[in-house]
Amino acid sequence: LQVIAGVEPRVAAAIGAELADQRESLKLIASENYASPAVLLAMGNWFSDKYAEGTIGRRFYAGCRNVDTVEALAAEHARELFGAPHAYVQPHSGIDANLVAFWAVLAHRIEAPALERAKARQVNDLSEQDWFELRRELGNQRMLGMSLDAGGHLTHGFRPNISGKMFDQRSYGTDPETGLLDYDAVRRTAQEFRPLILVAGYSAYPRLINFRIMREIADEVGATFMVDMAHFAGLVAGKVLTGDFDPVPHAHIVTTTTHKSLRGPRGGMVLCHEDLAEQVDRGCPMVLGGPLPHVMAAKAVALAEARQPEFADYAQRIVDNAQALAEGLNKRGATLVTGGTDNHLVLLDVSGYGLTGRQAEAALLDGGIVTNRNSVPQDPNGAWYTSGIRLGTPALTTRGLGVAEMDEVAALIDAVLRETKPGVTAQGKASKAQHVLDESVASRVAAQAADL
Numbered sequence: 001l002q003v004i005a006g007v008e009p010r011v012a013a014a015i016g017a018e019l020a021d022q023r024e025s026l027k028l029i030a031s032e033n034y035a036s037p038a039v040l041l042a043m044g045n046w047f048s049d050k051y052a053e054g055t056i057g058r059r060f061y062a063g064c065r066n067v068d069t070v071e072a073l074a075a076e077h078a079r080e081l082f083g084a085p086h087a088y089v090q091p092h093s094g095i096d097a098n099l100v101a102f103w104a105v106l107a108h109r110i111e112a113p114a115l116e117r118a119k120a121r122q123v124n125d126l127s128e129q130d131w132f133e134l135r136r137e138l139g140n141q142r143m144l145g146m147s148l149d150a151g152g153h154l155t156h157g158f159r160p161n162i163s164g165k166m167f168d169q170r171s172y173g174t175d176p177e178t179g180l181l182d183y184d185a186v187r188r189t190a191q192e193f194r195p196l197i198l199v200a201g202y203s204a205y206p207r208l209i210n211f212r213i214m215r216e217i218a219d220e221v222g223a224t225f226m227v228d229m230a231h232f233a234g235l236v237a238g239k240v241l242t243g244d245f246d247p248v249p250h251a252h253i254v255t256t257t258t259h260k261s262l263r264g265p266r267g268g269m270v271l272c273h274e275d276l277a278e279q280v281d282r283g284c285p286m287v288l289g290g291p292l293p294h295v296m297a298a299k300a301v302a303l304a305e306a307r308q309p310e311f312a313d314y315a316q317r318i319v320d321n322a323q324a325l326a327e328g329l330n331k332r333g334a335t336l337v338t339g340g341t342d343n344h345l346v347l348l349d350v351s352g353y354g355l356t357g358r359q360a361e362a363a364l365l366d367g368g369i370v371t372n373r374n375s376v377p378q379d380p381n382g383a384w385y386t387s388g389i390r391l392g393t394p395a396l397t398t399r400g401l402g403v404a405e406m407d408e409v410a411a412l413i414d415a416v417l418r419e420t421k422p423g424v425t426a427q428g429k430a431s432k433a434q435h436v437l438d439e440s441v442a443s444r445v446a447a448q449a450a451d452l
């Protein structure tokens with residue numbers, strides 16, 4: 001920090017303040033975590049100065065041998081960890097990984113037959129007219145994904161995102177009674193809509209998805225089955241999600257972020273079978289510019305960490321903690337979407353406290369508990385105010401908190417929300433959040449601070 005302070009002290013101060021905030025609060029944002037010092041250090045180094053467009057061994061720049069090494073290592077760890085035939089580790093984020101996957105599927109499903117039909121070698125050899133006609137004839141650009149208020153993600157074909165402009169989108173929701181995914185309803189919609197891509201994956205669904213059934217549905221309608229496991233990749237890596245609940249053996253293509261439950265650097269990744277590998281590897285230049293070698297180095301380190309036996313233990317504790325948190329809230333009379341959780345997140349409907357999600361989020365933040373507001377299914381308050389709070393356990397699990405502390409966390413959340421009247425904040429709870437942390441197993445963040 002002193003080095004940075006010598007150039008721009010305000011940045012150094014903000015970094016120090018961020019460390020303090022992250023140490024002193026209860027971080028319950030389901031998409032956040034604490035990467036290890038090894039991951040952070042692999043990301044902050046001279047690799048960030050290097051350009052390396054292309055793929056391993058086929059770069060458009062000279063001097064890329066060290067980048068080749070780290071990219072190959074990250075890809076190898078990803079293949080081994082997830083049991084995937086092919087891994088592409090260049091995407092800079094989850095949204096980039098999804099864009100790469102969408103274009104790879106489009107290229108595979110439309111471009112390849114178009115070239116064959118026109119006896120052309122490259123898309124550039126086709127006239128504009130031929131290309132558009134072939135595209136119209138060969139490919140519907142329809143995507144079916146989970147609706148936003150059921151927990152789906154913006155990148156799964158929704159209007160404000162580029163995916164909503166690339167695809168005609170339709171969504172499947174959850175059963176209004178149970179809040180659970182209704183596979184028969186997904187099947188009916190798929191049969192009627194006949195999507196090119198069926199997407200499974202979510203940001204705010206607290207239950208598991210049976211990927212075997214989803215693949216069957218995709219096969220019945222001739223769709224490519226894509227899973228976005230951004231949120232639960234850590235649970236797949238830690239072998240908590242296996243069999244029908246592990247997306248990798250069932251999907252044609254899988255995307256993920258690397259920074260959520262997987263606990264790596266901010267970034268994305270695509271896993272696929274060999275038949276899509278060539279199109280996926282064209283992510284740069286199709287969608288991406290130069291890769292970020294420093295982030296690929298950090299991905300390699302994080303994936304190596306995820307292959308250690310301790311990671312499986314961490315992944316199991318994430319779910320144990322989420323279930324303990326849900327139980328703690330349930331026993332205090334809170335309303336949870338689907339009544340509980342099978343994964344790393346809990347969706348708390350705060351309307352019973354007489355609050356909107358926005359009010360609850362602000363009150364909890366005042367109490368030192370960092371969460372995010374989130375829509376609940378059929379949310380009457382819309383996407384800005386919302387009626388829900390999303391709570392995730394990966395970060396607190398990394399810090400060593402266990403099921404006993406989760407009951408205390410649930411008690412704190414319930415107390416803050418009960419005491420909150422719209423317009424009046426719940427000052428003074430921060431010290432209680434700190435107490436839970438102080439009482440927990442020695443904090444990993446404190447160790448990081450010492451290391452840094």
Ligand code: PLP
Pocket residue numbers: 031092093094095096098153155201202203228229230231257267268
């Ligand atoms: N996919 C899912 C399911 C997500 O939850 C997110 C992030 O919230 C993304 C993709 C996008 O990831 P990123 O923020 O890295 O672009």
